[in-house]
Amino acid sequence: MIPHPNPASGGPTAVKVLIVDDSTSARAMLRAIVESDPALRVSGLAADAYAAAKLMQTDLPDVILLDLELPGMDGVTFLKKIMAQRPIPVVVCSGLTARGSEQSLAALEAGAVEVILKPGAGDAQARAEAQLRICDALRAASQTRGARALAGAAGPRPQAAKLTADEMLPPPNPAxxxxxxxxxxxxxxxxxxxxxxxxxxxxxxxxxxxxxxxxxxxxxxxxxxxxxxxxxxxxxxxxxxxxxxxxxxxxxxxxxxxxxxxxxxxxxxxxxxxxxxxxxxxxxxxxxxxxxxxxxxxxxxxxxxxxxxxxxxxxxxxxxxxxxxxxxxxxxxxxxxxxxxxxxxxxxxxxxxxxxxxxxxxxxxxxxxxxxxxxx
Missing domain, CATH: 3.40.50.180 (Methylesterase CheB, C-terminal domain)
Structure with a gap:
């Protein structure tokens, strides 16, 4: 567990994100992605559920970014405990495996608000798409019922090219x-x-x-x-x-x-x-x-x-x-x-x-x- 409050990333109203992943490299990658968005702030990093629970005792996050393959207590069990004791929006970040898919569905049924694919090695476009997906998912989770509403207070969303359906097919002909x-x-x-x-x-x-x-x-x-x-x-x-x-x-x-x-x-x-x-x-x-x-x-x-x-x-x-x-x-x-x-x-x-x-x-x-x- 490496607590890492980062006041340089995001302002005081930024969404606080706790990253829980047993991989040191994955934590570093996810931290960099979260900190790329001025509306988000990493409030802590944890390698397992027990370290995450300890961090939450002193600094409750707005959203948890959770891997399901954790040592000791698995991610789905940890999620169920969170939902039973102190519901917090949880975004699952899972690897693409058959077991990962089934676990992710179990996590959604247990109360996770979204599942995203853990980024892998890829070109610049793939990395940019992963960054977009993860940051959007965390922002969405922070606006779920019972969560702290942003209402624009966390600063502007980084603008990415927003293409329309014209890219795939022409508009319908009204005649x-x-x-x-x-x-x-x-x-x-x-x-x-x-x-x-x-x-x-x-x-x-x-x-x-x-x-x-x-x-x-x-x-x-x-x-x-x-x-x-x-x-x-x-x-x-x-x-x-x-x-x-x-x-x-x-x-x-x-x-x-x-x-x-x-x-x-x-x-x-x-x-x-x-x-x-x-x-x-x-x-x-x-x-x-x-x-x-x-x-x-x-x-x-x-x-x-x-x-x-x-x-x-x-x-x-x-x-x-x-x-x-x-x-x-x-x-x-x-x-x-x-x-x-x-x-x-x-x-x-x-x-x-x-x-x-x-x-x-x-x-x-x-x-x-x-x-x-x-x-x-």
């Missing part, structure tokens, strides 16, 4: 007529979204409409997340592959680090999975999915924007609405972070806001009304 087809649902979510998605999908019956989901999650973790949901739900849940057909009763989750787009076929819908630049600071991007939903499905679609920080999805949800889709935002009371839904409401992209526990019924109501229109 194009989309024929009536089977109903389809597009969902976008970020921080807090894994549990929100579980609440929605487990409440759906087997005849739910086909659903496409973008959840901000690292590569390698979405497959395990899809398998976990598939074991809990009546609908079939899987990680999307390029060219997969979207059918009634099936859910496709965008693979981490790849964009997913909906395409219309004469007989229904399929998805395209593709690499590309970060859009709205994310890959996969909700904006990319929603734009494709507006173009491919139009009034046959329903778009839902769930809990998450930032504005990914807010603008292109408006494109779905303009194309005739029903558009819904999660309300503030049920959101872990009311960022993405707030922006969608502010932009006029939303038909209505509602609590999370009403969304499964809203999806089925939309599907019934639309199918009745198809049969009329």
């Amino acid at each position: 194009r007529v989309v024929p009536v087809t089977e109903p389809v649902v597009c969902i976008g979510s970020s921080t807090g979204g894994t549990e929100a998605l579980r609440a929605i999908l487990t409440a759906l019956p087997p005849d739910a409409p086909g659903i496409c989901i973008v959840q901000h999650m690292p590569a390698g973790f979405t497959a395990a997340f899809a398998r976990r949901l598939d074991g809990l739900c009546q609908v079939k849940v899987s990680e999307a592959v390029d060219g997969a057909v979207l059918r009634q009763g099936e859910v496709l989750i965008a693979p981490g680090d790849q964009h997913m787009m909906l395409r219309r076929l004469p007989s229904g819908y399929r998805v395209t999975v593709a690499t590309g630049p970060y859009v709205s600071r994310h890959r996969p991007s909700v904006d990319v999915l929603f734009r494709s939903g507006a173009t491919a499905a139009g009034r046959n679609a329903m778009g839902l924007i769930l809990t998450g920080m930032g504005d990914d999805g807010a603008r292109c949800l408006g494109e779905m609405r303009a194309a005739g889709a029903m558009t819904v935002a999660q309300d503030e009371a049920s959101s872990v972070v009311y960022g993405m839904p707030r922006e969608a409401v502010r932009m006029g992209s939303v038909t209505q806001s509602m609590a999370l526990d009403r969304m499964a019924a809203a999806i089925m109501g939309f599907a019934r009304r639309h199918r009745a229109e198809v049969q009329a």
Whole structure:
């Protein structure tokens, strides 16, 4: 354990981050990443859960950046103790292994707000993307319900290039007529979204409409997340592959680090999975999915924007609405972070806001009304 308050990094209102990782080199790397953001400050470094607990007795952090592979007490056990005794937002920083993926899902279920992939060796672009992901995750965690809200007091966010969905596909043509087809649902979510998605999908019956989901999650973790949901739900849940057909009763989750787009076929819908630049600071991007939903499905679609920080999805949800889709935002009371839904409401992209526990019924109501229109 190496306590390292660093007053030079961040001001007095900066978010205090406790880094817990058994690797000396990983701690140094993560410290450098955190300290690159003026809104964040490293309040301590710990090599195991016991050293972290000791640090927390004298200097309680705002957010914990936690590795799960720790000596002595493992990270999931430590997380459960934190949530039982003194809940603090926790961001899991895990390595890409099968065990790591399963542990990360267990951590999310135990109360972690987000999982990010531990950076490895890479080129300058890969390092810059890792820095962006980690700092954004820590900022988002600090704004979860019950955490200290920043409200801009921690200073400006470092600006990075913020590309739009134009990088992946053109805007929808308002003059194009989309024929009536089977109903389809597009969902976008970020921080807090894994549990929100579980609440929605487990409440759906087997005849739910086909659903496409973008959840901000690292590569390698979405497959395990899809398998976990598939074991809990009546609908079939899987990680999307390029060219997969979207059918009634099936859910496709965008693979981490790849964009997913909906395409219309004469007989229904399929998805395209593709690499590309970060859009709205994310890959996969909700904006990319929603734009494709507006173009491919139009009034046959329903778009839902769930809990998450930032504005990914807010603008292109408006494109779905303009194309005739029903558009819904999660309300503030049920959101872990009311960022993405707030922006969608502010932009006029939303038909209505509602609590999370009403969304499964809203999806089925939309599907019934639309199918009745198809049969009329």
